[in-house]
Amino acid sequence: MDSQRLLATFLDLVQIDSPSGHEAAVAAYCRGALTAAGCVVEIDDSAAITGSDTGNLIAELGGDGAEKVFFSAHMDTVSPGEGIKPVVEQGVIRASGDTILGADDKVGIAAIIEMVRVLQESQLSHPTIGILLSVGEEKNLLGANAMDASGFCGQPCFVLDSENQPGEVVVGAPFHSSFKATFTGKAAHAGVCPEKGVSAIAIAAAAISAMQLGRLDEVTTANIGTISGGSADNVVADSCIVTGEFRSLHEQRLNETGAAISTAIQTAVAGTGASVDVVWEESYPGFLLDEGHPIVQLALKAAKRIGLPAQVAVTGGGSDTNVFSKKGLQAVTLGTGMKGIHGLGESMAIADLETLTRLILQIALDYR
Ligand SMILES: [Zn+2]
Structure with a gap:
């Protein structure tokens, strides 16, 4: 591993703007670096679906043997x-x-590029390395969702995208659903004839009051994210829109939580003369792998071999790993050591960047 080169690559990557939907410049950089390192690189045709200025980047470094x-x-x-x-x-x-650093997820890309360079330069025997660099992860996992992964079914996939430390393997992430409830009441003058009105805001408030929110159990959460409605102080509000989300590591608890929210809404509306329209969306499915799963064991053993305190973890957030799991890959997320992501204090220790790169090199070499 060339530490100077790795750091230079990371610094290059964070200086290429790539807000969601505008990843073309960074994709071009990665295409150049990976092609020079011996990979076959293609950009998929997902841009028409995601609206991004590029597709996902899919690359392959040929290895010996059939494994990938x-x-x-x-x-x-x-x-x-x-x-x-x-x-x-x-x-x-x-x-x-006044910006983020973008270690999320340029650290993953830098480590992957350095790994490929080392594998190509070395005479070491290694499996074929597949590389999936997605667009729009921060926008509801748009790129991974639009990726045609039918050819990758059953293959192991390590997603470098977690604030956990290198050596920590994220084996589970929650199912995630969201909803939008539109309450419709009846407008009336608030001072002259309030009894002729039906307040959509009051009914929405009653519904929310009846909901269990926050952390419902160790692995289940629910939240009301936005509420809006009404037109003026002197008008009984005839409309109120409430949006929220709920998550659980267990699909059954996700469904129970959705049912409880639905009951709270319907009970609040019943007999009031108001109506409600609720749109439910399963944003992404969860995943949960056993610690004994071969892919988890591969990562843990590689971590131990390079002296890291190897352990498994679960997360409350979603990532491309959720989508890849749904598409049939054997996917887990690897801790990278990035810190304070999505905030101005975001940082990355050079030592962690190097450790992460060493770890994925070890995983690649151990995979047989
Ligand atoms: Zn990320």
């Missing part, structure tokens, strides 16, 4: 992520100005 193992990261970043100026201080990389 995938590594994945996402190319897009959240806002404010334009004009990022990285600063290195005492071994830690941060952004200098």
Whole structure:
């Protein structure tokens, strides 16, 4: 591994703007780097579906034998992520100005590029390396969703996209659903004839009051995210829109939580003269692998072999891993060591960047 080259690649990547939907420049950089390192690179035709200015990047470094193992990261970043100026201080990389750093997920891309360079330069025997760099991960996992992964079914895939430390393997993430409830009441003058009105806001409030929100159990959460309605202080509100989400590691608990929210809404509306229209959406499915699963064991053993405290973890957030699991890949997320993601304090320790790269190299070499 060439630490200077790895750091230079990471610094290059964070200085290429790639807000969700505008990943073309970073995709071009990755295509150049991966092609030079011996990969066959293609950009898929998902742009028409995602609306991004590029498709997902799918690459392959040929190996010996029939085995193939995938590594994945996402190319897009959240806002404010334009004009990022990285600063290195005492071994830690941060952004200098009023932006995020974009370690999420440029750290994953940098590690994958360095791994491929090392494998190509070395005479070591290795499996075929598949690389999936997605667009629009931060926008509801758009790129992974639009990716045709039918040819990758059953293959192992390590997604480098978690704030956990390198050596921690994220084996589970929740099912995620959201809803939008539109309450329709009846408008009336609030001072002259309020009894002629039906307040959609009051009914929405009653519904929300009857809901269990926050952390419902160790692996289940629910939240009301937005509420809007009404037109003026002197009008009984005839409309109110409430949106929210709920998550659980267990599909049954997800369904129970959705049913409870539905009951709260319907009970609040019943007998009031108001009506409600609820739209439910399963945003992404969860996944949960056993610690004994071969892919989990592969990652844990590779971590131990390079001296990391190997352990499994679960997360409350969603990532491309959720989508890849649904599409039939054997996917887990790897801790990267990135810190404070989606905020101005985002940072990445150079030591963690190097450790992550060493880890995926070891995983690639161990996979047989
Ligand atoms: Zn990410």
